[in-house]
Amino acid sequence: MTGERPALARGSGQHVLVVGGPEVAELLSVTLELAGYRTSVAGTGTEALTRAAEHRYDLVVLDTTLPDVPGLGGRRLPPVTHRPPVLFLTADDSLDSLLPELGLGExxxxxxxxxxxxVLARMQVLLRGPGPVRHHEGGPRYGDLVLDGARCQARRGTLSLDLTPAEYRLLRQLLVNAHRVLSKDQISRYVWGDLRGDNAIEQLVSRLRRKVDRDAPALIHTRRGFGYWLGRAEAEA
Structure with a gap:
């Protein structure tokens, strides 16, 4: 094995709206253009909503720390007919209180x-869309385990799961690949966009397992030496 770094995820001309202050907008717009995306820039949340009402974007990257973003929900704003997937840049390690106006999908x-x-890795996943699993009206599910992509929430039966962003991404990846063993490298690239040590992955899986399987039959399993998979244990064979 060499120490070669993996190539960055690249686009194929998709139109991305970057919403952020001058430094963030310049960094991302230049980087995304070099990576094969077309970009437009909005400096405020209000401007972003106006642009989203006038143009069809394939994806929105939104810095939630912009000053006007927290107050957008209570203001009269132009209707957005096309709901693109949204990647949030946030200072919070929580999946609550995301701005719903720009996108109710992925x-x-x-x-x-x-x-x-x-950022590039997360964009590529969002642009691919949801995986081939059974969906309820809000997102993928397996038995009584449901992922609500519109609200970035998960529940097992009637119990809401309090997930961090990394735990949420891991659960989504396991759900859309139900009954498939995912290697640590696959999980690491999906969750963080690069390779992390085995210990970081094992700790993340352990935390997620404690939340998902706390009061119900286990759905998250280890295939020793290979990785992790989600499903009922009898389905492994």
Whole structure:
């Protein structure tokens, strides 16, 4: 094995709206253009909503720390007919209180300070769309385990699961690949956009397992030496 770094995820001309202050907007717009995306820039949340009402974007990257973003929900704003997936840049390690106006479909988080490689990786996943699993009206599900992509929430039966962004991404990846064993490398690239040590992955899986399987039959399993998979244990064979 060499120490070669993996190539950054690249676009194929998709139109991305970057919403952020001057430094964030310049960094991301230049990087995304070099990576093969077309970009437009909005400096405020209000401007972003106006643009989203006038143009059809494939994806929105939104810095939630902009001063006007928290108050947008209570203001009269132009209707947005097309709901693109949204990648939030946030200072909070929480999946609550995301701005709903820009997108009620696929959503994801990157916490600030962010790494460009992770932003590109998360964008690529959102642009691919949801995986081939059974969906209820809000998102993928397996039995009584349901992921609500519109609200970035999960529940097992009637119990709401309090997930961090990394735990949410891991659960989504396991759900859309139900009954498939995912290697640690696959999980690491999906959750963080790069390779992390085994210990970080094992701790993340352990935390998620404690929340998902706390009061119900286990759905998250280890295939020793290979990785992790989600499903009923009898389905492994």
């Amino acid at each position: 959503r994801d988080y990157v916490t600030k300070p962010f790494r460009v490689a992770e």
